[in-house]
Amino acid sequence: MHRRPMDTDIKLHMAPPLGLLTIVNLVRKEHRVQLENENIQQIHYDDAPDIVGISVTVDTLPRAIEIARRFREKGSIVVAGGIHVTTAFDTIPADAFDVLCIGAAEGTWPEIIKDFLDNNLKRVYRCPKLQDGNLVVSPAYDFLKKGEYLYCHVVHTSRGCPFRCDFCYNSAKAHQYLNRNIQDVLADIKAVRSRHIMFIDDNFAGNPVWTKQFLKEIMPLRLKWRAAVSINAAFDDELLDLMKNSGCQSLFIGFESINPDSVSGVHKVQNHTQEYEKAIRAIHERGIMINASFVFGLDGDTPEVFKSTLDWIVKNKIETVTSHILTPYPGTALYDRMKSEGRILTDDLTLYNTAHVVYQPRGMTRQELYQGYHWIYKEIYSLKNIWKRRPESKGIRAAYFTFNLLYRKYGKFTDMLCHLISYEKIGAIAERIAKSV
Missing domain, CATH: 3.80.30.20 (tm_1862 like domain)
Incomplete structure (x- = not known):
């Protein structure tokens, strides 16, 4: 994220990204997961994950596209989600990411993983509005x-x-x-x-x-x-x-x-x-x-x-x-x-x-x-x-x-x-x- 004039690095380090921690909890039982937050650390480009998921806000979209390009050149599938993608998915350049994740992770990521394993990935995954608060997954705080x-x-x-x-x-x-x-x-x-x-x-x-x-x-x-x-x-x-x-x-x-x-x-x-x-x-x-x-x-x-x-x-x-x-x-x-x-x-x-x-x-x-x-x-x-x-x-x-x-x-x-x-x-x-x- 870009700091505002009155902010220091404290703003960047204020709290962890609960959205990404929720996805960790959704997939970590069966898959190896690594979480990186560019606000507080350098991204490791020297590995080659099967799937890279990027959580995108409006002001970080240009940076997310650059990150996606580097991983896609290495052969990784890049999935973009988060509040900006959910709100304005029709403004995302068609060639920026492999997959768009629209809506809640609980209703998209399990299907994304399944389709990846079946070699049947779609371009867009949409989560219907969650009908029950019981469906919300807790963040992986221990991660x-x-x-x-x-x-x-x-x-x-x-x-x-x-x-x-x-x-x-x-x-x-x-x-x-x-x-x-x-x-x-x-x-x-x-x-x-x-x-x-x-x-x-x-x-x-x-x-x-x-x-x-x-x-x-x-x-x-x-x-x-x-x-x-x-x-x-x-x-x-x-x-x-x-x-x-x-x-x-x-x-x-x-x-x-x-x-x-x-x-x-x-x-x-x-x-x-x-x-x-x-x-x-x-x-x-x-x-x-x-x-x-x-x-x-x-x-x-x-x-x-x-x-x-x-x-x-x-x-x-x-x-x-x-x-x-x-x-x-x-x-x-x-x-x-x-x-x-x-x-x-x-x-x-x-x-x-x-x-x-x-x-x-x-x-x-x-x-x-x-x-x-x-x-x-x-x-x-x-x-x-x-x-x-x-x-x-x-x-x-x-x-x-x-x-x-x-x-x-x-x-x-x-x-x-x-x-x-x-x-x-x-x-x-x-x-x-x-x-x-």
Whole structure:
């Protein structure tokens, strides 16, 4: 992946690729498997595997095609899958890969292996939408080389999201939402061997009935956990209380914009900007931190959006912020609309990582959008605003300052320590700070 300007190598080493680990678990009983993550290691081209599987995001497609070429020259069959292939398979060059894997690995890889052994490989394999969460296979956690990752204790409880926001991959028809079997998730929590869990779902509370039952199940485990939810979860008092009592430390929420016109323009129907501050109070009253995500460059945005958003973030003491330049991913409703309007400015997919302006904004120039994106990151994580945003709850200040200072403000120094000591050990130190809450 390509790092954004504010990221260090910590971002690349944050967590292992659960999708690839799921495929490992699908095939390793009968076949020899090797997993390589180019974010953290060099690819070994000196071996000759029968099949090479590459997980592809939109900005890594050009690199994936180059990797595929080198292995195909050696006689390997190359299978491309992942979120970009599933979302926009019709944009993949016909000669780039031998096989396209569209949809869930559980419904494609067993057939790919069988057909390979029978010398009967097809060009495209599609997984029908999984009808049952019991069909989801657990990642092969024991396959990891843990010293290379900051957090290995990542668990997913669901696939997809019930909402269909225009700029999100979930707006594509190929994606679905379903919850896993609770007992399977509990087994994964046990497998990662940590009480500090990162639930890595698109929407941890997409099905509140399921989530409430799950939170009751994990209550005795005394976990400390984080997750991503949509903002409507903040208006369910029972759900928030269960989150607090089961060990929730932080919630990632896609606020996207404080401008109601900008939000409605991408059909984010669950967000009502006039209720944002009520939601924030409900979460903060329970001692839970907020990681707020914002998207800049929506059609309702003007150059004033950066200063007004910064003031709002500081006023509401948002603990951490993730910002993005609006990016129309191929295969999404947003891309289709902008393409039809002639607003897509480049087909260089390496730029589609939310840190570049790849379309024509409506309410500002490309330069104003790009400069504003950099400006607000710098201002949010200035020492002055880190201090102003400190939580009212003293119990979470240690975790707050750890993230804001060691990951964002002085991330380059922390990354140097990770290289000297190991990402796993630095992650463990951060865990101990968080567990002290």
